[in-house]
Amino acid sequence: MxxxxxxxxxxxxxxxxxxxxxxxxxxxxxxxxxxxxxxxxxxxxxxxxxxxxxxxxEMGLTLPREVLADPQIFAVRTMDLQTGAERSYPRNYVNMxxxxxxxxxxxxxxxxxxxxxxxxxxxxxxxxxxxxxxxxxxxxxxxxxxxxxxxxxxxxxxxxxxxxxxxxxxLHYTAIQQWFTLRDAPLYACVFHRPTSESCSWLFCKDRKLAFGGAFAPSGARAGFEEQKRILQEQYGFSMAQPLRTEACVVYRxxxxxxxxxxxxxxxxxxxxxxxxxxxxxxxxxxxxxxxxxxxxxxxxxxxxxxxxxxxxxxxxxxxxxxxWKRPFMYWPKLRGLVLKSGVQALKGSK
Ligand SMILES: Cc1cc2nc3c(=O)[nH]c(=O)nc-3n(C[C@H](O)[C@H](O)[C@H](O)COP(=O)(O)OP(=O)(O)OC[C@H]3O[C@@H](n4cnc5c(N)ncnc54)[C@H](O)[C@@H]3O)c2cc1C
Known part of the structure; x- marks a missing residue:
């Protein structure tokens, strides 16, 4: 037809x-x-x-309520799994x-x-x-x-x-993401771990679920993902024992x-x-x-x-x-370390 x-x-x-x-x-x-x-x-x-x-x-659209996810989060916690450094920064994203x-x-x-x-x-x-x-x-x-x-x-x-x-x-990466039942306080986090990824990973919450995902070089992507997950569980105490589902796709850089x-x-x-x-x-x-x-x-x-x-x-x-221009500050471990240490633009009291 x-x-x-x-x-x-x-x-x-x-x-x-x-x-x-x-x-x-x-x-x-x-x-x-x-x-x-x-x-x-x-x-x-x-x-x-x-x-x-x-x-x-600009398209003249308003976002309907059924598109929103719970809760709305106004900070991103930046975590370097290698050094243990952390800071939180303000963000104005809509959680959908x-x-x-x-x-x-x-x-x-x-x-x-x-x-x-x-x-x-x-x-x-x-x-x-x-x-x-x-x-x-x-x-x-x-x-x-x-x-x-x-x-x-x-x-x-x-x-x-x-x-x-x-x-x-x-250039492309393999993005892998897993969902879990949320057992911790809701958060949005950007995660770095140079030994397993030259890119970044993330944690976010939607409607009582926690997602952990990351972008990895295609060869060894799953091993890198599992290693980061292990660190998040063992060293940071996140509950990620039983994934509800696993997703993967290609992401361009x-x-x-x-x-x-x-x-x-x-x-x-x-x-x-x-x-x-x-x-x-x-x-x-x-x-x-x-x-x-x-x-x-x-x-x-x-x-x-x-x-x-x-x-x-x-x-x-x-x-x-x-x-x-932002990449070196996010992805070069030494520069990132300096940025995190400086606290520039970080939320007051975050460390
Ligand atoms: C893990 C991950 C997390 C991300 N998180 C965010 C975020 O929080 N915020 C943000 O702004 N961006 C995020 N992005 C980026 C964002 O998802 C993409 O840039 C955005 O979706 C691109 O939109 P698009 O319409 O170009 O393509 P897509 O959203 O990829 O849509 C492509 C569509 O084409 C369809 N399609 C593909 N092949 C065919 C085919 N052969 N025939 C018919 N249909 C086809 C697919 O089913 C899909 O519906 C993330 C990306 C990844 C990988």
Whole structure:
């Protein structure tokens, strides 16, 4: 059925980026949104940063109560497992249920676009111009949709970037996250342990559950995760004996301009698929929302969409790359040690 219809845009992925694009452009353009989320929810901290809240405000949206998680936490505890150093810093994140957030945005997008529960399996140029996307529906049927353009909003490791921009490889980690029944005081913490990860890990609470997750080099990721968990249990007393569930996914870490790929020639990338994620904190929802909005503006403006989009998203790219300056202070053990010791910007009384 979808195969006979020709869309202006076929969007692969109905996370925040794909839904934001459909929501902003769906009134004027014929959009097919392929939603592969029936295959499982991606692991995420579900913390909405102030830039993401601002993006929602710019989209004219207010966050419904069913999207919120309990409790709201206004401090991040920074823990260096190697040295035992700790500090707490103020943070203004909204604690959300990520699956509920994505579902809410997707429902809004569904009022303006055709949303199909399906997983894209191939993206191909058509001889007569335009693009074909092969997909498998949630019911297992194989179909093809045709569109004038394709949008890769399919996150890290997505099929659109891999198929159309294979040469734009980007450093990635394996993120592993486990959930437990919360038996300790609620907290949000950023965890460092150089022997097992050059990146960071995190602890957060949602609705009487504790999640522990981290980003690790793909080889030895599970061993690194288990070692950090052991330290948190044995040295810090966290209760993590029986995981309720374990999740894993790929997460990108952009290091240079080359890692950011907005697309060209009728195939455009949004959000994490484009490499738009903070290389220091892995905050990515705000970039996903804003890139979706920028592409919608570019598509509606007339003229060359690719050029419009690159121009409109230039500030986002610069913002991502500017986050690199924070990395040494977070990830170089000596510098981090000095920052923690200094107490600069720390909450009063935290140590
Ligand atoms: C462990 C972890 C914790 C994080 N915590 C936070 C946080 O607290 N706050 C924050 O701001 N950011 C966080 N991030 C980053 C954030 O999750 C991403 O940057 C953000 O989700 C990117 O949004 P997106 O729409 O680009 O892609 P995604 O959210 O990854 O959405 C992609 C969508 O595409 C779908 N999809 C994929 N392949 C296909 C296919 N072939 N066909 C159809 N659909 C497909 C997926 O099912 C998914 O629904 C975290 C990342 C990780 C890994």
């Amino acid at each position: 979808q195969g006979q219809e020709k869309f202006d845009y076929i969007v692969v992925g109905a996370g925040p980026a794909g839904s934001a694009f459909a929501l902003q452009a769906g009134d004027k353009l014929r959009i097919l949104l392929l939603d592969g989320s029936f295959r499982g929810q991606k692991p995420c901290g579900g913390l909405l940063a102030p830039q993401a809240a601002r993006a929602l405000a 249920d990520r699956a509920a957030f994505d579902g809410w945005l997707r429902r809004l997008a569904g009022a303006k676009a055709t949303v199909l529960q399906a997983r894209a399996t191939a993206v191909r140029p058509l001889e007569q111009g335009g693009w074909a996307v092969d997909y498998v529906t949630a019911a297992g049927e194989r179909e093809t949709a045709q569109g004038a353009a394709v949008v890769g909003a399919d996150g890290a490791g997505g099929i659109v970037r891999r198929s159309c921009f294979a040469e734009r490889r980007i 952009p290091r240079s301009k080359r890692d950011l790929c907005l697309g060209a020639g009728g195939v455009y990338l949004l959000g994490e698929a484009a490499g738009l994620i903070s290389p220091s904190s892995f905050e990515g929802i705000s970039y996903a929302l804003r890139s979706g909005c920028r592409l919608a503006e570019a598509a509606l403006a007339g003229g060359e969409v690719g050029r419009n989009y690159r121009r409109a998203a230039g500030a986002l790219c610069r913002e991502v790359l500017s986050r690199r």
